Amino acid sequence: AQSVAQPEDQVNVAEGNPLTVKCTYSVSGNPYLFWYVQYPNRGLQFLLKYITGDNLVKGSYGFEAEFNKSQTSFHLKKPSALVSDSALYFCAVRDEGSGNTPLVFGKGTRLSVIA
Amino acid sequence: GAVVSQHPSWVICKSGTSVKIECRSLDFQATTMFWYRQFPKQSLMLMATSNEGSKATYEQGVEKDKFLINHASLTLSTLTVTSAHPEDSSFYICSARDRTGGSPLHFGNGTRLTVT
Numbered sequence: 001a002q003s004v005a006q007p008e009d010q011v012n013v014a015e016g017n018p019l020t021v022k023c024t025y026s027v028s029g030n031p032y033l034f035w036y037v038q039y040p041n042r043g044l045q046f047l048l049k050y051i052t053g054d055n056l057v058k059g060s061y062g063f064e065a066e067f068n069k070s071q072t073s074f075h076l077k078k079p080s081a082l083v084s085d086s087a088l089y090f091c092a093v094r095d096e097g098s099g100n101t102p103l104v105f106g107k108g109t110r111l112s113v114i115a
Numbered sequence: 116g117a118v119v120s121q122h123p124s125w126v127i128c129k130s131g132t133s134v135k136i137e138c139r140s141l142d143f144q145a146t147t148m149f150w151y152r153q154f155p156k157q158s159l160m161l162m163a164t165s166n167e168g169s170k171a172t173y174e175q176g177v178e179k180d181k182f183l184i185n186h187a188s189l190t191l192s193t194l195t196v197t198s199a200h201p202e203d204s205s206f207y208i209c210s211a212r213d214r215t216g217g218s219p220l221h222f223g224n225g226t227r228l229t230v231t
Contacts, residue, residue, distance in 0.1 A: 032217045034219050034220075041125075041225065041227060042225060043119075043121070043222035043223050043224040043225045044159075044210075044222040046220075046221070046222075049217065049219055051217035090158070092220075096217075100147050100212065102149045102161050102210075103220055105159045108157075108158050
């Protein structure tokens with residue numbers, strides 16, 4: 001079975017400081033990992049993904065994430081947070097061998113960037 | 116990039132009426148679309164997988180007669196909430212993948228349903 005854990009419901013960070021949103025996963029095979037962002041009353045926007053290759057993945061709006069196989073983690077990071085980054089962030093996973101199946105999402109982490 | 120259009124963005128209806136939500140893939144063909152429901156301050160709950168030309172696959176606990184899904188073409192899936200009740204009020208989001216493998220899901224902007 002596939003699962004995703006986002007241990008923090010809320011992350012607060014001051015503008016200009018680095019931010020990290022945590023995610024750990026569980027799959028039986030190789031993972032496909034994704035980060036999405038959701039603004040109020042909107043759908044989810046794709047930020048970045050890890051399929052294979054370099055463990056450090058760079059995505060939209062200056063975000064990046066590091067795949068760590070030994071720790072089964074895929075934490076989202078940004079070197080310098082902006083107030084406009086305040087939103088709900090979702091980590092998602094799919095097993096490489098699972099065909100055209102839906103993603104399994106974490107419960108989401110609300111990021112608040114304070115000016 | 117791949118775009119998924121969802122309509123309407125919000126709807127208010129009276130209890131007992133039915134509401135149809137449309138999900139279109141604008142620049143790609145989607146043999147499979149996914150419908151999610153999101154409760155306030157909660158994660159996405161997968162409701163069903165919509166398959167073009169065949170019956171939808173519903174997740175456990177989702178009433179298929181309550182939430183009718185039709186995927187009549189490669190670019191359109193519809194979700195109809197039948198005989199809506201206030202407890203059906205929620206945020207419904209559709210998604211589709213333009214390719215298999217590691218391609219991400221592309222999401223519509225969601226539909227806020229309020230049943231009075």
